[in-house]
Amino acid sequence: MKKILLFFVIALPTLAAAQSSNGNAENGKRVFMKQNCYYCHGTTGQGGRDGARLAQTALNVQGLIRYVRKPTGGMPAFTEKILSDQELTDIYAYLKSLPAAKAPKDIPLLEQIR
Ligand code: HEC
Secondary structure (H helix, E strand, O other), rough: HHHHHHHHHHHHHHHHHHHHHHOOOHHHHHHHHHOOOHHHHHHOOOOOOOOOOOOOOOOOHHHHHHHHHHHOOOOOOOOOOOOOOOHHHHHHHHHOOOOOOHHHHHHHHHHHHH
């Protein structure tokens, strides 16, 4: 009986936490466009003149949220009022759904100039 109780006390909250870290990539894309992230980071997170590449970011969800709330460089901060943690989790899912950069050897034109 005790073991069953322990399951509810320990396992269930853990499962619930795992669930809420699953973002909705489709909504993430919408928010990414609406909040103008694309303006600096490119519509598919490929990076641009003003922003770093974000597709397949090496950050985890918490790291991304922390960064966006308190950027270290030339990026404007986005407070909770503008962008909720859930919306940032969705953006994270979107960024993780994007294709990674190609390896140089997979770009034929680069092979030609070797
Ligand atoms: C005005 C341009 C601009 C906008 C708009 C912008 N960013 Fe950035 N972002 C930057 C720049 C520049 C950096 C690189 C940090 C630096 O200045 O060194 C950056 C860095 C980041 C990083 C850290 C990347 C890494 O791997 O360290 C994340 C994550 C990020 N931006 C997410 C976002 C999200 C999400 C949005 C929209 C809510 C957004 N940014 C909007 C300019 C922008």
